[in-house]
Amino acid sequence: MATKKRGATSPAGQNKLIESLRRFIRTQGPGYLQDPNVSSIGIGYKEKGGRRKKEISLQFTVDRKVAPEGMRALGTTPLPKSITVDGVAVPTDVIERRYETHFEVVPEPEIPDRKRRLDPIMPGASVAHVRASAGTIGAIVFDKNDGTPYILSNWHVLHGRRGALGDDVAQPGPHDDNRVTRNRVGTVKRSHLGMAGDCAVATIENRGFDPEIHELGVVPEELGEPALDDRVVKSGRTTGVTHGIVRRIETLVMLDYGPGVGTHTIGGFEVGVDPDNPPEGGEVSMGGDSGSVWMFTTRGGKPSNVMAGLHFGGESADSPDEHALACVPRSIFEKLEISLAPPALEAAEVITGYDPDFLVKRIDPPKLNAAIANDAVKVNGSEIIPYVHFSLAHSTSRRFAFWAGWNIDGGSLKRLSRNGIKFVKDQRLPAEVQVGNEVYGARRLDRGHIARRADLLWGSPAEAKVANTDSFFFTNITPQMEDFNQSNKGGLWGKLEDAVFEDVEVDDLKVSAFGGPVFQDDDRLFRGVRIPREFWKVIAFSEQGVLKAKGFLLTQNLNQLEALELDEFLVFQVNLGEVEARGRLRFPTVLHQADTLVVPEALEDREPLRSLADIQWH
Numbered sequence: 001m002a003t004k005k006r007g008a009t010s011p012a013g014q015n016k017l018i019e020s021l022r023r024f025i026r027t028q029g030p031g032y033l034q035d036p037n038v039s040s041i042g043i044g045y046k047e048k049g050g051r052r053k054k055e056i057s058l059q060f061t062v063d064r065k066v067a068p069e070g071m072r073a074l075g076t077t078p079l080p081k082s083i084t085v086d087g088v089a090v091p092t093d094v095i096e097r098r099y100e101t102h103f104e105v106v107p108e109p110e111i112p113d114r115k116r117r118l119d120p121i122m123p124g125a126s127v128a129h130v131r132a133s134a135g136t137i138g139a140i141v142f143d144k145n146d147g148t149p150y151i152l153s154n155w156h157v158l159h160g161r162r163g164a165l166g167d168d169v170a171q172p173g174p175h176d177d178n179r180v181t182r183n184r185v186g187t188v189k190r191s192h193l194g195m196a197g198d199c200a201v202a203t204i205e206n207r208g209f210d211p212e213i214h215e216l217g218v219v220p221e222e223l224g225e226p227a228l229d230d231r232v233v234k235s236g237r238t239t240g241v242t243h244g245i246v247r248r249i250e251t252l253v254m255l256d257y258g259p260g261v262g263t264h265t266i267g268g269f270e271v272g273v274d275p276d277n278p279p280e281g282g283e284v285s286m287g288g289d290s291g292s293v294w295m296f297t298t299r300g301g302k303p304s305n306v307m308a309g310l311h312f313g314g315e316s317a318d319s320p321d322e323h324a325l326a327c328v329p330r331s332i333f334e335k336l337e338i339s340l341a342p343p344a345l346e347a348a349e350v351i352t353g354y355d356p357d358f359l360v361k362r363i364d365p366p367k368l369n370a371a372i373a374n375d376a377v378k379v380n381g382s383e384i385i386p387y388v389h390f391s392l393a394h395s396t397s398r399r400f401a402f403w404a405g406w407n408i409d410g411g412s413l414k415r416l417s418r419n420g421i422k423f424v425k426d427q428r429l430p431a432e433v434q435v436g437n438e439v440y441g442a443r444r445l446d447r448g449h450i451a452r453r454a455d456l457l458w459g460s461p462a463e464a465k466v467a468n469t470d471s472f473f474f475t476n477i478t479p480q481m482e483d484f485n486q487s488n489k490g491g492l493w494g495k496l497e498d499a500v501f502e503d504v505e506v507d508d509l510k511v512s513a514f515g516g517p518v519f520q521d522d523d524r525l526f527r528g529v530r531i532p533r534e535f536w537k538v539i540a541f542s543e544q545g546v547l548k549a550k551g552f553l554l555t556q557n558l559n560q561l562e563a564l565e566l567d568e569f570l571v572f573q574v575n576l577g578e579v580e581a582r583g584r585l586r587f588p589t590v591l592h593q594a595d596t597l598v599v600p601e602a603l604e605d606r607e608p609l610r611s612l613a614d615i616q617w618h
Contacts (some may be wrong), residue, residue: 037076042251061097076412124235128173146460147342150201198325236289243277312582353386403516408471410509448480
């Protein structure tokens with residue numbers, strides 16, 4: 001009979017053995033966890049008399065160590081002294097140890113920065129589902145497809161047994177400050193609880209973020225693979241900065257997540273106390289540290305920028321052994337479809353064009369009257385030319401847009417600089433049908449956006465950046481007097497979209513808008529270009545599920561370009577029928593049904609809008 005080889009002493013032999021054990025645990029490990037007394041299985045050095053040996057072993061932890069005669073009462077069976085894996089008899093090691101999630105916290109009299117409301121938010125600070133307690137922001141990560149920034153933490157921190165995708169998340173967590181409405185930071189986007197880990201991500205809304213981990217001073221830039229004896233460090237909400245050493249890898253842990261969820265097997269690794277950097281108070285982690293990230297340290301003991309794992313639990317309160325549990329980063333990053341850096345702009349998935357299904361009812365873009373339809377520039381056979389978050393139809397003869405339609409998501413608007421972005425012609429259209437810089441230069445004549453730049457900067461960072469650039473195509477630009485174009489100079493025209501959000505309970509903070517110039521035969525010729533002296537705009541939104549539409553008309557006097565006064569142009573609220581007549585287009589029926597404004601037929605019989613308070617929204 002052939003004798004089975006026992007052990008592997010050389011580094012190459014040990015690495016080969018560990019790879020064999022990894023495969024064994026992944027395939028056979030869950031079976032051992034069916035034993036109610038077995039809490040985990042992993043790879044570690046064998047221990048004897050409380051001291052660690054150099055021999056690799058399959059380590060099992062059990063809730064209670066009992067004599068053989070007491071096993072029946074616990075419903076458990078003896079574990080073998082060795083297990084043969086790929087022809088090697090590997091010794092087993094049985095350790096008494098119990099686990100629990102490190103999430104529930106106890107009241108503390110002091111409120112450090114980690115537990116306060118932060119803007120910008122940062123890893124290492126308190127966060128949780130609005131109906132939970134408090135955990136830790138592990139890292140700022142990004143959607144690997146569109147670059148949206150997210151908070152990374154645990155499933156049991158951001159989602160939990162009482163939560164669901166789309167629920168609100170608060171920073172700090174409710175345990176640290178119960179004013180959850182004030183502290184809302186975003187919503188649960190994705191989550192996972194299982195072999196790949198205990199992990200989740202949440203959106204970041206209306207707050208900035210700093211990716212540098214609090215008190216570690218590093219930003220995670222790479223994902224690592226933990227190995228035995230690796231030294232790591234984490235920054236958690238409760239215990240702050242603590243150091244550890246990887247003492248078990250390829251570990252499967254059975255954890256009870258409470259009523260309605262039950263026990264789940266979580267894959268990861270185990271961290272013990274680093275004897276060279278023992279934690280104050282002896283605790284390497286405690287309740288509230290869940291979600292923090294373990295970072296590898298350099299040879300000099302400094303935190304590196306390589307992520308080792310995501311902390312999700314540790315020893316139970318009655319366990320004498322101090323340790324922590326962490327998920328392997330590559331597994332959770334694959335499950336959550338995230339990365340440590342946003343994708344390159346050109347690689348991002350960007351949504352383009354005006355979306356007719358953006359609101360409670362479908363609103364198709366306007367159609368040009370038959371008299372001017374043949375004057376529209378066509379791109380790929382269509383008169384509707386798409387950009388990011390807006391579309392338009394462009395006139396060949398007048399060289400400006402007939403109309404532009406755009407969507408506004410007020411809940412995800414971004415603040416982006418316009419510095420360095422140049423006005424350019426769209427290469428999809430012939431250059432000669434677009435008005436460029438040649439008409440601009442008069443002291444008070446602006447390059448005015450039809451689809452307002454600030455309205456388009458929403459969605460993922462990638463979308464917002466492309467929308468920012470797209471808004472500067474000359475197809476979206478008309479000559480406009482600076483007083484009404486620049487809302488910060490007191491003009492009403494640039495404030496209409498802002499006003500609807502201020503004065504109306506807009507459903508989902510979503511608005512669709514259309515706008516354009518009024519082309520007239522007697523428009524003034526300036527530098528070889530006929531400049532429109534009137535503009536129109538239609539704003540659509542839903543309020544308590546009811547679609548509403550409001551139309552506006554602006555007239556400007558271009559007789560004195562160098563000395564135009566604010567009173568020389570006026571803004572009127574009008575019905576959609578008048579907008580259609582002036583713009584020579586037709587809106588869909590659903591938009592007409594949403595317009596309930598009654599006004600005198602003659603423009604001269606109407607009062608202009610003197611302030612935003614004059615607008616009839618309801």
